[in-house]
Amino acid sequence: MMKRPAAILLGSAFVALAAFAFAATRVVAADKIDPAADAKAFQNFFFQKFPNVKREDFVNGPYSMNEDMKRQWQEKEEFPPYEFALDAGKEMFATPFKNGRTYADCFPNGGIGIRQNYPYFDEKEGKVVTLELALNRCREANGEAPYSYVKDEMASLTAYMAFTSRGKPMDIRIPDDPRALEAFENGKRYFYARRGQMNFSCASCHVQSPGERIRAEILAPALGILNALPIYRSEWSGMGTTSRRFITCNSQTRAVPLEPQADEYRDVEYFLSYVANGLPISGPGARP
Amino acid sequence: MKWSLPLAMLLLLSLAPAARAATEADFKAAYAAAEAASREATGLRNQWTTTVASLAAAKKAADGGDFDGAIAAAKEAQALAKASIFQANSEKEAWKAMEIR
Numbered sequence: 001m002m003k004r005p006a007a008i009l010l011g012s013a014f015v016a017l018a019a020f021a022f023a024a025t026r027v028v029a030a031d032k033i034d035p036a037a038d039a040k041a042f043q044n045f046f047f048q049k050f051p052n053v054k055r056e057d058f059v060n061g062p063y064s065m066n067e068d069m070k071r072q073w074q075e076k077e078e079f080p081p082y083e084f085a086l087d088a089g090k091e092m093f094a095t096p097f098k099n100g101r102t103y104a105d106c107f108p109n110g111g112i113g114i115r116q117n118y119p120y121f122d123e124k125e126g127k128v129v130t131l132e133l134a135l136n137r138c139r140e141a142n143g144e145a146p147y148s149y150v151k152d153e154m155a156s157l158t159a160y161m162a163f164t165s166r167g168k169p170m171d172i173r174i175p176d177d178p179r180a181l182e183a184f185e186n187g188k189r190y191f192y193a194r195r196g197q198m199n200f201s202c203a204s205c206h207v208q209s210p211g212e213r214i215r216a217e218i219l220a221p222a223l224g225i226l227n228a229l230p231i232y233r234s235e236w237s238g239m240g241t242t243s244r245r246f247i248t249c250n251s252q253t254r255a256v257p258l259e260p261q262a263d264e265y266r267d268v269e270y271f272l273s274y275v276a277n278g279l280p281i282s283g284p285g286a287r288p
Numbered sequence: 289m290k291w292s293l294p295l296a297m298l299l300l301l302s303l304a305p306a307a308r309a310a311t312e313a314d315f316k317a318a319y320a321a322a323e324a325a326s327r328e329a330t331g332l333r334n335q336w337t338t339t340v341a342s343l344a345a346a347k348k349a350a351d352g353g354d355f356d357g358a359i360a361a362a363k364e365a366q367a368l369a370k371a372s373i374f375q376a377n378s379e380k381e382a383w384k385a386m387e388i389r
Contacts, residue, residue, distance in 0.1 A: 045388045192383040197336045256335035
């Protein structure tokens with residue numbers, strides 16, 4: 001039979017070992033890249049911060065945050081300002097290239113109803129491929145010059161493709177590939193890192209302050225922010241793509257924007273789209 | 289006492305260079321330092337628009353012969369570039385404080 005002091009000593013050792021094992025697990029968990037856990041935490045943060053906003057309504061940006069604005073926007077949606085881009089995009093999408101092929105030949109399902117799957121991680125290239133990038137690659141593969149990534153034709157084409165996916169839940173996959181996890185993590189870091197002379201990160205506005213005003217604008221929540229793209233912005237007096245949105249945000253913080261479709265922008269689009277999985281595509285959108 | 293005036297003049301002359309207007313060479317040195325810091329910020333993918341604007345202002349002032357103004361703008365650009373470098377380096381870890389967990 002074990003003597004009492006020895007039993008106490010052995011018991012203490014077990015408790016200490018268990019505590020160490022628990023702490024070690026937590027450290028490993030903290031360092032591990034876990035997109036599913038990140039997405040869950042991201043969505044819960046917004047659902048708890050705005051308990052009165054319907055989950056699917058976050059994709060409507062500032063209109064989900066302010067009832068007056070929402071009413072004005074709903075009236076505007078009867079004659080939406082992006083309609084001309086939508087019509088132009090539909091026509092461009094159907095018009096064959098000089099070689100007779102079309103955009104439909106470059107995409108799964110003929111390019112219809114697939115917006116919710118972009119961006120995706122291309123395991124051959126080892127990088128994130130956005131819809132805008134895929135469209136320009138399609139053009140170049142068919143002997144056509146690439147479009148500007150920020151507006152006009154690219155915005156029209158992506159507007160039409162988004163429209164064919166309206167209501168479909170965002171469905172971004174992260175393959176079991178360390179490079180894909182790294183791209184996700186890089187996107188997350190870009191989203192949270194401060195930059196520019198204003199010392200703002202994307203999160204400063206769209207996590208810490210959604211629903212609040214910055215000058216005359218009401219800030220959109222980060223959750224679902226890309227589901228509405230491309231958008232017509234009154235501030236731009238025209239349409240803008242996801243690339244234009246990132247570039248404008250950078251400039252507003254007094255950071256020199258990166259080149260459109262830079263790895264950082266592709267990765268942050270991957271991160272923001274993944275954490276919005278399950279929320280419906282609402283693009284093309286309109287914003288003040 | 290008859291040496292006091294020449295001595296005073298010599299003293300004044302010896303101090304004169306400290307009060308002279310800036311030269312093109314002074315500007316070039318200040319601009320080169322600012323440009324080096326700016327290049328480092330660009331390498332860190334963290335350039336600020338205000339650094340670029342101050343560098344352009346320095347060049348414009350120098351082109352117009354205003355080397356005092358040009359040096360002031362170059363020093364401003366260098367200070368901004370150094371701040372952006374600090375930001376880029378500190379954010380390598382600091383971003384985690386903002387992360388939703």
